[in-house]
Amino acid sequence: MTELKNIEMEEMEEVERVGKALKRTQGPYQWAMYDNWERLKRHYSDNPREVLVPLTTNKDTILHIVAFAGRKDVLEFLISLIKEARQLHHALTMENGQGNTALHEVAATGNLAAGMLWVGLDNRVKIELARLDLPQNGAHGCASYKRVVEIRNQLGETPLYRAAAFGHTKLAKYLATQVGVDDIELHFQRHVDQVSILHIAVIGQHFETALWLQKEYQNLAERKESNGFTSLQLLARMPSAFQGKFRKSKWKMLIYKCKIYSMP
Numbered sequence: 001m002t003e004l005k006n007i008e009m010e011e012m013e014e015v016e017r018v019g020k021a022l023k024r025t026q027g028p029y030q031w032a033m034y035d036n037w038e039r040l041k042r043h044y045s046d047n048p049r050e051v052l053v054p055l056t057t058n059k060d061t062i063l064h065i066v067a068f069a070g071r072k073d074v075l076e077f078l079i080s081l082i083k084e085a086r087q088l089h090h091a092l093t094m095e096n097g098q099g100n101t102a103l104h105e106v107a108a109t110g111n112l113a114a115g116m117l118w119v120g121l122d123n124r125v126k127i128e129l130a131r132l133d134l135p136q137n138g139a140h141g142c143a144s145y146k147r148v149v150e151i152r153n154q155l156g157e158t159p160l161y162r163a164a165a166f167g168h169t170k171l172a173k174y175l176a177t178q179v180g181v182d183d184i185e186l187h188f189q190r191h192v193d194q195v196s197i198l199h200i201a202v203i204g205q206h207f208e209t210a211l212w213l214q215k216e217y218q219n220l221a222e223r224k225e226s227n228g229f230t231s232l233q234l235l236a237r238m239p240s241a242f243q244g245k246f247r248k249s250k251w252k253m254l255i256y257k258c259k260i261y262s263m264p
Helices: 001-026 026-033 037-046 048-052 062-069 072-080 085-093 102-110 112-131 158-165 167-178 197-203 208-214 218-222 232-235 245-261
Strands: none
Touching: 001 072, 001 245, 026 037, 026 158, 037 048, 037 072, 037 085, 048 062, 048 085, 062 072, 062 102, 072 112, 102 158, 102 167, 112 167, 158 167, 158 197, 167 208, 197 208, 197 218, 208 218
16 A cells, blocks of 8 residues: 555656646747747757757657757757757757657658758767767767667658658658668668558658659569558559649659559
8 A cells, every 4th residue: 555655656746847847848838839939049048958858748859849840040049059069969869759859850841951950960970979089889989870860760760751751852852862872771661560661652642752762762662561552552542642633643653653663
């Protein structure tokens, strides 16, 4: 009985702790929601350490929220408040409750400029950490350095996969150039359901993205999802995909390319 009571007390204390933490962050969260960016910037200028403090129960930091809002200028300002390379690496790779980094949030919005900013910062941090002469197999050593483009969320999605899933072709193309040729395969499928990057683009009816994927990575046409359908077969089972003049031209081209590339 005593043990149960102690557990209940610990749970209540945790709820109270989280409540107090969220109350402290209520201002920044509201400023972000109402696009009061100048007020938000003043707050973090006075409290730079709070940049890495979660604002929501989903563990979103202000970086996640601003990234999803697509505000490259505000992201640049917030990042400028972080001076130390290790802390900046932490900021770039911090994950929320879904395992999304700020780059995952950028991928959902398709903001190319913000995506280039984040990847560029990551490349800079990697160089800076290398210059610190840290142990190569240590927590921050170059050998163990994981780039932001490689991080998967809890669904097993990389930022490249996520950009394609939302139909942001320009950002997907850019992220693909930041992935090594030998590593690109890791971005073609998510872990949770094994859905390929081409299938997810077709499911979302993002035909421009699907066409680019099919042209650039021709073997994707042969892949089958869990029900045994290729992307072409999946497309044929989607009546809504055949509505509208623009879509019609896109899916016709996709069908043609899928047929061509899947021929023996």
